[in-house]
Amino acid sequence: ILTYxxxxxxxxxxxxxxxxxxxxVIEGETNKIDIGGFEKINNTLVxxxxxxxxxxxxxxxVVGLVKIFLxxxxxxxxxxxxxxxxxxINSSVTTIEFGILNENSELxxxxxxNILPTLVVSEDVxxxxxxxxxxxxxxxxxxxxxIESFxxxxxxKTKSxxxxxxxxxxxxxxxxxxxxxxxxxQALTRLGLYIANETSxxxxxxxxxx
Numbered sequence: 494i495l496t497y498x499x500x501x502x503x504x505x506x507x508x509x510x511x512x513x514x515x516x517x518v519i520e521g522e523t524n525k526i527d528i529g530g531f532e533k534i535n536n537t538l539v540x541x542x543x544x545x546x547x548x549x550x551x552x553x554x555v556v557g558l559v560k561i562f563l564x565x566x567x568x569x570x571x572x573x574x575x576x577x578x579x580x581x582i583n584s585s586v587t588t589i590e591f592g593i594l595n596e597n598s599e600l601x602x603x604x605x606x607n608i609l610p611t612l613v614v615s616e617d618v619x620x621x622x623x624x625x626x627x628x629x630x631x632x633x634x635x636x637x638x639x640i641e642s643f644x645x646x647x648x649x650k651t652k653s654x655x656x657x658x659x660x661x662x663x664x665x666x667x668x669x670x671x672x673x674x675x676x677x678x679q680a681l682t683r684l685g686l687y688i689a690n691e692t693s694x695x696x697x698x699x700x701x702x703x
Contacts, residue, residue, distance in 0.1 A: 497548075506550065509539050514548040516540045545620040546587050557620045560590040560637075565610040566647035567595045571654050571687060573642040575610045582614060586621050596649065604637070609647040612640040645687045657689035666695045 495502040497514055505511065505518055517540040519526065523533065530542030545557025563579040566572055576593075583591055594600060596609060604613055616636045619628055632639045644656020660681070662674045678688060694700050 509534050509537065511539065512550055513543045514550065516543060545617070557587055557617050558589045558615075559586045559618050559621075560613075560615040561588055561592070562590075562600065562604075562613040563593045563610060564598060564601060564604075564606055564613070565593065565595065569609070569647050569654065571645045571657060571689065572610060572647055573645065575612045575640065575642060578640070579612050582612075582618065582623065582626075585623055586618055596647070601649070604639070605634070606639070607649050608641045609649065610642045614638045614640065643685060645689075656687060658686045659690040659692070660688050662691070662693045664693055664695055666697055 495505070497503070497506070509518065511518075517531075517538075519528075519531070519538040520536070523536050523538045526538065528538065530540055531538040532541040533539075546555050547557060548554070549556045559582075561579060561583055563575060565575070579591075579593075604611075606613075614628075614637065616633065616638065618638065628638050632641070645654050646656060647653070648655045658681070660678065664674060665671055675693075678691070681688065
């Protein structure tokens, strides 16, 4: 077992262009060995399937240590929920800090957050393979990714919930064979709209005529 830095370790790292530590180097009659995750360089096997966290020799630091902060508005029943996403990332990476914080947290000003909920994840999360998560699509600032909620969300500037939809159904009570317009609600819900208020108006009534 060699420790970096040392003269012998430095020599092996240079000879086999090793980029990450720890790793395993197997020398000898390697032509008789077939092990998954190893790269064959001449007659030597070098372990290349290294999972984070690990020491990156180019960056001169341990990479793959992730911080996660979920900022959410207390008692906002209409707001979207990012808890499942936060827990998924937390369970998939090596986390050194995980916090669920409310609208009174001082970190909100530090991170310049205007929408709740917002999930903040440090950039080393990209060292991991997380299916269905493309962090390049999220705002990045100061070494952190910001995953902001779709509506409805709590707007810290206006101090109100934004994205609540009111829907009005215009119906004809005399038409028994007409399409049920309320079925549109299902389609709108599938599109992600949050319907907070529904009103039905009969076009035969005074309200409907006006």
